[in-house]
Amino acid sequence: MTARRIFLLAVALLGMAVTAGLGRWQLARAAEKEAVLAAEQAAETLPPVDAQALLAARSAADVAALAQRKVTLTGQWLGERTVYLDNRPMDQRSGFYVATPLRLDGGGADVLVLRGWVPRNFDNRLALPQVQTPAGTVQVSGRVLTHVPSLFALGQESPGPIRQNIDLPAYARETGLPLLAAVVQQTGGPGEGLERDWPLLVSGAGTNYSYAFQWFSLCALIGGLFIWFQVVRPLRFIRRGSRGS
Known part of the structure; x- marks a missing residue:
């Protein structure tokens, strides 16, 4: 294998590693968001809290435990x-x-x-x-x-x-x-000149799945282009040359 092909192989492998890693990171972010949404939806079914619970929530972790x-x-x-x-x-x-x-x-x-x-x-x-x-x-x-x-x-x-x-x-x-x-x-119905049709809880994971698909597609494209230009095409030229001789 020539130095040029070794260099192109290294670049392709690096590009595939980076894009695949970014795709996996997006999948992990989607999983985190879905876990948060599941926890918030579960919290809505729990018994109500009172003012004393809010007074006792001093840290961010305490407040997060009461969310929704x-x-x-x-x-x-x-x-x-x-x-x-x-x-x-x-x-x-x-x-x-x-x-x-x-x-x-x-x-x-x-x-x-x-x-x-x-x-x-x-x-x-x-x-x-x-x-x-x-x-x-x-x-x-x-x-x-x-x-x-x-x-x-x-x-x-x-x-x-x-x-x-x-x-x-x-x-x-x-x-x-x-x-x-x-x-x-x-919460509740409209009153005091105000409406309370608040947005529904959503995870937003769909955006991360979309980005993950794009990164994995780019990874596959890099690999496909390398195989086509560095493996398939040279083999085709070799075969044509052997038939011509």
Whole structure:
């Protein structure tokens, strides 16, 4: 075997190893996402948790153990701290997710609640939508989230009521509120000017399977091209030459 063929073989093997490895990594990511989705779906069937469980969840691991569990809380809305998360669609309509802190009964702790969705005013993009925030004690039912769903954003968030995302620790420092590490997504029918037709839980593993297929296809293509140009074609030329002689 000539030095050129040895070099081409090494390049082909390296390319196949890299693309096959990336394909396996995508399959592993898909398996991880499907495992997370299965755990979240199983959590929805577990008995509800209470405010004490949220108060006891100090670390990220503690909150993750409560993710998607049902919860019912009693407290008072801190309406002046309401934030409107922009660019959040629902039923193919553009609008806001409305997030308001809830001061739990007994004081000493607040929890950020995603109360629902409201359409935006396209004539005035800075106009705040009409949302009713009841005064006094309210009871809120929902499910526990580990974080506020976020979107890609450039730069830092403005401190105004309309934002792209909420970073919970930063928001706690900004407001001085004793926020819990968990977030609650309010469930139930529409009310208070809000809709609550939240997106269904999905794993997103389909994207990883698609990428895995592309990497494995590229791996096969590299191998196929090498075999064709370095093995099959030379053999065909040799056979033609032997027949011609």
